[in-house]
Ligand SMILES: [Zn+2]
């Protein structure tokens with residue numbers, strides 16, 4: 001059913017992630033009713049009456065017209081200007097408890113796959129290892145507690161899952177209410 005949507009290199013399935021949903025709502029940029037509407041973050045100082053269709057995101061017209069960005073690009077400094085520009089201005093963002101941030105790997109922005117719990121993460125040991133490292137760095141040194149936290153992801157806390165567009169490694173960070 002997503003066959004006619006524009007392709008987003010850094011957010012390949014925005015229907016699965018919930019960032020774009022079927023809707024009769026008109027786009028705030030092109031004023032067309034395309035059948036699809038964007039549901040996640042957009043940072044701008046201007047008033048936007050409504051949200052955008054996927055096409056006005058993909059061609060950059062929404063970001064340009066309202067001088068806004070779909071993500072907070074803070075921390076994304078290891079990637080090219082072109083990639084940063086594509087993620088910030090031409091890629092759907094996502095909803096999270098905390099301010100969403102984008103992960104990068106191999107000097108490119110990673111592709112956002114969605115919010116997941118332990119069940120999905122279990123298939124990606126590389127992402128679990130990254131979470132373990134992050135949690136240890138932030139002071140969680142009790143291995144049993146750490147594993148308990150990880151296996152309960154999907155409840156009060158969940159993980160944002162990404163995949164490197166270059167080497168395919170899965171990456172994740174924890175999002176909690
Ligand atoms: Zn539009």
Ligand SMILES: [Zn+2]
Pocket residue numbers: 105106164165166167168169
């Ligand atoms: Zn990589």
